[in-house]
Amino acid sequence: MTNGNAPKEVALGHPCGIMKILIAVTLALFVTLAQGKDAVPMAADEAVEKRMVAISDELRCLVCQNESLSGSHAELAQDLRREIRTLIKQGKTDAEIMEFMVSRYGDFVRYRPPLKATTYLLWFGPFLLLAGAIAALVVYLRSRGRRIAASAESSETTLSPEERRQAEALLKQSEMNESENKR
Amino acid sequence: MKRFLIPVALFAMLVGFLAVGLRLDPREVPSPLVGKPAPQFELPRLASPDQKFAPLDMKGKVWLLNVWASWCVSCRAEHPLLVALAKQTTLPIIGLSYKEVRGDGEIDAGKIASGDELQLAQKRANAWLAARGDPYTLTALDLDGRVGIDYGVYGVPETYLIDKAGVIRYKHIGPVTREALDEKILPLVKELEK
Numbered sequence: 001m002t003n004g005n006a007p008k009e010v011a012l013g014h015p016c017g018i019m020k021i022l023i024a025v026t027l028a029l030f031v032t033l034a035q036g037k038d039a040v041p042m043a044a045d046e047a048v049e050k051r052m053v054a055i056s057d058e059l060r061c062l063v064c065q066n067e068s069l070s071g072s073h074a075e076l077a078q079d080l081r082r083e084i085r086t087l088i089k090q091g092k093t094d095a096e097i098m099e100f101m102v103s104r105y106g107d108f109v110r111y112r113p114p115l116k117a118t119t120y121l122l123w124f125g126p127f128l129l130l131a132g133a134i135a136a137l138v139v140y141l142r143s144r145g146r147r148i149a150a151s152a153e154s155s156e157t158t159l160s161p162e163e164r165r166q167a168e169a170l171l172k173q174s175e176m177n178e179s180e181n182k183r
Numbered sequence: 184m185k186r187f188l189i190p191v192a193l194f195a196m197l198v199g200f201l202a203v204g205l206r207l208d209p210r211e212v213p214s215p216l217v218g219k220p221a222p223q224f225e226l227p228r229l230a231s232p233d234q235k236f237a238p239l240d241m242k243g244k245v246w247l248l249n250v251w252a253s254w255c256v257s258c259r260a261e262h263p264l265l266v267a268l269a270k271q272t273t274l275p276i277i278g279l280s281y282k283e284v285r286g287d288g289e290i291d292a293g294k295i296a297s298g299d300e301l302q303l304a305q306k307r308a309n310a311w312l313a314a315r316g317d318p319y320t321l322t323a324l325d326l327d328g329r330v331g332i333d334y335g336v337y338g339v340p341e342t343y344l345i346d347k348a349g350v351i352r353y354k355h356i357g358p359v360t361r362e363a364l365d366e367k368i369l370p371l372v373k374e375l376e377k
Contacts, residue, residue, distance in 0.1 A: 062338075063337060063338070065210075075285075075286065076328075079327075079328055079332065080332065103215060104215070104216070104332060104333065104334070104335040105212065105214075105335050105337065106212060106213055106214060106215040108213070
């Protein structure tokens with residue numbers, strides 16, 4: 001790449017991963033320092049903040065896709081959290097805010113995708129696989145049982161009198177060997 | 184014989200799934216906006232911020248909306264293609280300058296007064312276009328990225344193809360490539376211009 005800020009154009013902000021953990025740990029070290037100061041009263045915003053976090057917990061950050069919107073430090077996530085705060089202050093319901101996000105970014109932003117024609121496979125696919133696996137198991141066990149029964153049957157009938165004598169002689173011999181060994 | 188067919192079939196299935204799965208890009212989120220009217224906005228133009236641009240101005244035309252920023256490295260990669268496209272065709276390309284100042288991680292946006300932001304964005308965007316060529320019919324300035332949110336922008340560059348009625352017909356995520364242009368965008372433009 002041509003310069004140092006290469007990941008930015010896709011990531012729109014901070015890179016995901018180790019750097020972020022480092023930053024988080026560093027920031028955590030400052031928490032105790034920050035607590036020494038007077039708390040800023042935020043009673044009015046507390047309710048808004050709580051709802052914002054609850055909503056954004058349900059949403060995927062488009063930049064760091066395995067993070068929720070509430071936990072992401074990506075710049076777009078900050079923008080979207082600000083947007084959610086604004087919508088809450090405008091008196092929008094949670095459902096309306098969810099609709100706002102889905103209409104822009106699609107069902108993909110929701111961690112709990114809705115049940116509809118395009119998501120049937122997503123919801124029922126695992127159960128389909130399970131049913132298939134159980135069916136395969138049943139078929140296998142049945143054929144195995146049949147095979148064992150068949151082979152038991154056939155071995156009984158196919159042993160000729162000559163073979164039977166040989167087998168009995170062998171058994172007797174091994175019994176004798178055993179009793180000799182014990183002595 | 185049958186005993187070998189089963190593992191071979193399972194392996195073929197696995198290869199099939201991987202062949203499809205590994206080609207999918209999880210970054211490419213299908214946009215729900217395709218097939219919907221392009222969200223309306225009114226933003227200052229880069230050349231003359233007192234004048235506004237709105238998608239309504241483009242009614243009756245097939246056009247491209249290209250989201251870019253001077254801090255975006257991929258935009259640099261796709262830019263020559265847009266410049267060539269502007270020369271070859273009459274397809275209007277409208278630029279949407281996305282968070283020109285705030286999006287740049289090297290600038291502390293909090294330290295910039297709101298009046299200065301517009302000027303700084305203008306300066307940076309103009310310098311970038313002067314150096315690399317300006318394929319845009321005009322560029323609109325989305326300083327805070329609010330219009331970007333309405334368009335579902337989550338990475339720059341992104342490009343939208345909008346038809347005569349103002350409906351989004353195609354969205355390209357990431358830098359526009361020659362293949363995307365030849366195989367998807369231009370054939371669609373031809374069809375829409377009929």
